[in-house]
Amino acid sequence: MAFRAARTQLYRMPPQTIAEKILSAKCGRLAHAGDVVVCDVDLVLGTDASAPMAIGYFERMGGPGARVHDPSRVAFALDHYTPQSESESTAKFHAQVRAFAREQGVRVFEVGEGISHQIIVERGIVRPGQLIVGADSHTVTCGALNAFATGVGSSDLAAAMLTGQLWLRVPETMRVTLRGDRPAGVAAKDIALAIVAMLGGDGAEYHAIEFVGPAADSFSRDDRLVLSNLMVEAGAKAAIWEVAGGVFADAGARCVRELVVGIDRLTPRVALPHAPKNVVAIADAVGTPVQMVFLGTCTGGRASDLRDARAILERGGGRIADGVTLVVTPVSSDVARQLEADGTLPALARMGAVITAPGCGACCGTSGVIPDDGMTVLSTANRNFKARMGNASAPIYLASPAACAAAALSGAIADPRTVRAGP
Amino acid sequence: MTEIIGRARRLGDDINTDYIISSARKKTTLDEQILKQYLLESLDPAFASSVRAGDVLVAGKNLGCGSAMEVAATVILAAGIRAVLATSFARSFYRNAINNGLLPIECDTTEILEGDALMITAGPDGTSITNERTGRCEIRPPLGGIAGAILDAGGLVAYLRREGRFVPLGRT
Numbered sequence: 001m002a003f004r005a006a007r008t009q010l011y012r013m014p015p016q017t018i019a020e021k022i023l024s025a026k027c028g029r030l031a032h033a034g035d036v037v038v039c040d041v042d043l044v045l046g047t048d049a050s051a052p053m054a055i056g057y058f059e060r061m062g063g064p065g066a067r068v069h070d071p072s073r074v075a076f077a078l079d080h081y082t083p084q085s086e087s088e089s090t091a092k093f094h095a096q097v098r099a100f101a102r103e104q105g106v107r108v109f110e111v112g113e114g115i116s117h118q119i120i121v122e123r124g125i126v127r128p129g130q131l132i133v134g135a136d137s138h139t140v141t142c143g144a145l146n147a148f149a150t151g152v153g154s155s156d157l158a159a160a161m162l163t164g165q166l167w168l169r170v171p172e173t174m175r176v177t178l179r180g181d182r183p184a185g186v187a188a189k190d191i192a193l194a195i196v197a198m199l200g201g202d203g204a205e206y207h208a209i210e211f212v213g214p215a216a217d218s219f220s221r222d223d224r225l226v227l228s229n230l231m232v233e234a235g236a237k238a239a240i241w242e243v244a245g246g247v248f249a250d251a252g253a254r255c256v257r258e259l260v261v262g263i264d265r266l267t268p269r270v271a272l273p274h275a276p277k278n279v280v281a282i283a284d285a286v287g288t289p290v291q292m293v294f295l296g297t298c299t300g301g302r303a304s305d306l307r308d309a310r311a312i313l314e315r316g317g318g319r320i321a322d323g324v325t326l327v328v329t330p331v332s333s334d335v336a337r338q339l340e341a342d343g344t345l346p347a348l349a350r351m352g353a354v355i356t357a358p359g360c361g362a363c364c365g366t367s368g369v370i371p372d373d374g375m376t377v378l379s380t381a382n383r384n385f386k387a388r389m390g391n392a393s394a395p396i397y398l399a400s401p402a403a404c405a406a407a408a409l410s411g412a413i414a415d416p417r418t419v420r421a422g423p
Numbered sequence: 424m425t426e427i428i429g430r431a432r433r434l435g436d437d438i439n440t441d442y443i444i445s446s447a448r449k450k451t452t453l454d455e456q457i458l459k460q461y462l463l464e465s466l467d468p469a470f471a472s473s474v475r476a477g478d479v480l481v482a483g484k485n486l487g488c489g490s491a492m493e494v495a496a497t498v499i500l501a502a503g504i505r506a507v508l509a510t511s512f513a514r515s516f517y518r519n520a521i522n523n524g525l526l527p528i529e530c531d532t533t534e535i536l537e538g539d540a541l542m543i544t545a546g547p548d549g550t551s552i553t554n555e556r557t558g559r560c561e562i563r564p565p566l567g568g569i570a571g572a573i574l575d576a577g578g579l580v581a582y583l584r585r586e587g588r589f590v591p592l593g594r595t
Contacts, residue, residue, distance in 0.1 A: 027591075036568045038589040049446070053453055053493055061583040081450060089451050137491040137515060153493035153519035155579045159589070167569045167589045201437045202485035206514055235488065237514055275437060364490070365447035383489060385439050387465040390447040 015250035017173040018240045019208035022148040022247055026131045033172040033254065042130040042147075043073055044160045047116050049080035049366065050135030050153070052093045055100045057158035069164035071105035075125075077116035078109065080366045082359030090366075114332025114358045115298050117141040117149070121225065122334050128246030133160050138298050138382065140232045143239040144224035146246030148208070150238050171206055171237045173249075174257040177213035180264025185417040187308065187400035188223035189299060189380065192230035193269040195261060197279035205235030207256070210249060212242060215263060222304045229299050230382050233276040268415060270378075271398035274386040282403060285413045291375040292394075293408040295353075295401055296329030296361045300380020303338045305401040306330065310344045312405035316419040318351050321411030326353040327369045329361030365390025378407045425526065425545040427506050429477035431554075433537035434466075438482050439489030440516060442466055444498045446490065455501030458494060462502050476503030479543065481535045483509065487516020496520045506543055508532050508552065521570050522579035528552060530561050568592050 016024065016032070024030050027037035046054050058066060068074055076097050081090035094111065101108045109119050117139050120126050128146035132139060135157040142149035152166070160166045176195060209231050211224070219227070224241050231239035242248050268282040295301065295309050306328065313320075320326050328348050330336040336358050339345045349355055354369065362368035363381045371377050371394035379389075384396035399407075402416035409419065448461045462471040480486075480499065486509035487495060496519040499507065506526040510533070520527040528543070528550055535541070540555035546565075553560040566574055569592055576582035 036570075036592065038569075038591045049449065050492065056453075057580060060580045063584070080446075093450075135491060135493075137489065151491040151515055153491050153496070153515055153522065155493060155522040156518060159579055159583060162583065163588045165589055167591075201488055202511060202513070205485065205511060235485065235513060364441070365445065366450045370447075383439075383441075385441045385465075385489060387445055387447075388441055390445070392465050 015252040017208065017249050017253040017255065018146070018210050018242070018247050019148055019171055019173055019238060020253070022129055022131060023168060023170050025129065031170045033170050035170045036167060037170060038165050038167050039131055040164060041073065041133050041160045041166055043075070043120065043125065043132045044157060045116050045120065045132065045134035045136070045139060046076045046157050047080055047136050048078040048090070048093050048097055050157060051076045051097045053154035054135060054157040054161065055096060057155045058161055061158055062162050066162060068104040068106060068161050073164070074161055075107045075109065075120070076101055077113065077119055078111045079115045079359045080364070082111050082357050082367050112333055112357045112359065114334065115360055118298055118331045121145060122332060128243055133157065133166055137232050138229050140236060140239050141225050141229040141298055143228040144221060144241050146241060146243040148238050148240060151232065169206070171208040172256040173208045173210055173253070174204055174259060175210050175212055175255040177258065177260045178211065178215035178263055179213055179260055180215060180262050182215070182218065182263050183266065185402065186263070186266050186268060187402060188219065188226040189400040190266060190269045191261065191263055192227045193271055193276070193279045193398065194266055195259070196230055196233045196277050198259060198261070199234035201233065201275060201277045202235045204231060207236055209236045209239040211239070216241065220304065222302045225302070226299050230276070233382060268400060268403050268417070270403065270413060271384055273384055273395040273397065276383060276398060282399065282413065282415050285397065286415060288397065288413040289376060289411060290378045290397070290407050290413060291323055292325045292327065292369070292371050292377045293404050294327045294362050294377060294379040294381065295404055296327065296331065297363045297381040298331060299382045300401050300404070301329055301331035301335065303335050305380060306339055306344055306348070309401040309405035310347055312402045312416050312419050313351060313409060314347070315421055316406070316409040320352050320408050324408055324411050325369065326351070326408045327356065327362055328353045329356045329368060330358045333358050362389055364388055378404050378413060380404050427477065427479065427543040429479045429541060430475065431481045431535050431537060431539040431541050432474070432478050433535065434480060434482040436483035437485045437488055440487055440492050440495035441489055443487070443495040446492065449492060449494050453494065455494065455497045458498045459501040462498055471502065474502045474504065478504050479541050480504055480507045481532050482507070483532060484511045486512050488513040491515035491519070493519045496523045496525050500525050508535070521574045524574065524578040526574070528563060530563055534559065
């Protein structure tokens with residue numbers, strides 16, 4: 001009998017990936033890759049860049065007097081326009097979001113609190129096995145905590161606010177195995193850029209990525225967040241890690257592609273203009289003059305990132321090269337407090353860095369410092385599309401916080417492993 | 424049944440949403456009638472003024488990658504473009520197009536050149552794309568599923584006003 005029961009169980013439960021398990025739980029039936037399902041959403045997250053448009057859709061979808069389905073599962077973060085800039089429109093967007101949130105009982109993370117998907121990680125709102133939709137493509141970041149987290153536009157956000165649900169196609173899964181020990185001086189950012197280059201800009205389109213392998217356990221939460229975040233630059237719908245107490249893939253779960261990344265021989269990377277997939281070994285970019293260095297964003301503004309940068313800057317003498325503007329934007333107010341307390345932000349300020357309010361900062365030209373014509377930028381961000389930072393004539397290179405710090409010292413792209421104590 | 428007769432406007436691979444309309448522009452207004460004058464400005468500042476109603480955007484692979492910002496779809500519509508063809512789409516842009524009634528057609532675009540006259544017919548049996556210059560006609564199956572129902576309704580607002588919720592359709 002026991003044997004027969006076990007057989008039945010096996011028949012009923014074909015092995016599932018993490019994505020299939022989470023979406024099955026949220027749609028109330030056994031779902032596999034390719035199925036279209038309607039899921040209950042655990043958290044709906046908008047920003048000042050997406051919520052104003054979502055509020056418009058919401059009012060048209062629900063008509064007068066429409067109510068948010070479950071206000072406790074909705075939050076807005078005012079992170080892109082921090083602070084509101086020269087145009088009055090951004091202040092109006094903030095006012096509109098605050099008024100809607102007050103009316104509907106929805107929580108608002110205020111200007112200066114930080115980037116949406118970082119705040120919900122820090123405050124323990126993200127839990128393993130959740131389904132999170134955010135009107136910000138980098139919502140995939142939350143996959144680091146074993147959530148199925150994906151980016152949507154404003155209309156889908158509005159629909160999820162109104163109905164508590166969203167339709168999704170269950171994605172096929174690609175398994176990324178990280179193998180070997182990470183060499184000193186190689187950051188999570190370097191590994192993430194290397195994977196984006198391997199996959200290409202659309203190599204993971206419509207797919208979920210699952211990070212596995214013995215090396216995966218050696219990554220800190222900050223590092224996992226960076227790796228999940230950057231997978232959207234290869235098109236991934238979600239980028240999920242196994243975490244203790246979370247949802248694990250079944251043995252034999254179907255993966256459409258296996259990618260093995262040997263990290264033990266990796267060297268620092270740089271993404272050249274104008275796409276994150278244009279990745280080269282840093283040796284091939286060394287010497288490129290830069291006039292602006294940006295330490296910040298959801299791939300380079302966390303505490304460990306800015307400590308890495310400070311360490312390199314101090315090792316190299318703590319003097320920013322002439323003609324270089326170093327802009328520092330902590331990812332959140334919580335991170336800013338930590339870095340204030342341990343002396344990192346004061347140290348960077350003494351070196352002459354421009355420290356701005358926590359949030360998206362200069363990443364997409366919506367706030368902060370916009371590079372001048374002809375300036376070359378080296379940034380810890382995740383996107384370097386032409387004009388991404390608000391000026392089409394300012395080419396953007398992407399690298400790790402340590403590499404950015406090394407460039408701030410010398411005024412040109414430099415390998416952070418070569419920075420030696422000065423005279 | 425939707426019929427579009429228009430001019431192909433040729434774009435390359437990996438056209439991201441910031442190229443379609445920049446995040447920095449979007450912070451000043453969400454009014455598509457204003458934003459449409461900056462359509463694709465990072466690639467070609469003269470592009471927006473050259474667009475005629477009925478034009479069709481034709482791209483290579485991965486159209487709409489990058490930010491999920493929805494103005495990328497609504498600004499294209501405001502410019503008078505009702506269909507976008509690409510070898511492949513980034514998923515958030517694809518959803519945003521459908522949700523706003525902008526017809527996204529995944530098909531082989533390699534032979535389509537700038538200025539080609541295209542005739543597109545979209546109905547319950549599928550979508551046909553005819554290129555007058557080459558005489559080639561490609562047939563694509565209908566979208567189907569919830570996405571198809573949303574597109575048929577004219578967008579997500581009309582769909583949800585009618586249905587009140589997402590209606591599961593089972594396996595596709």
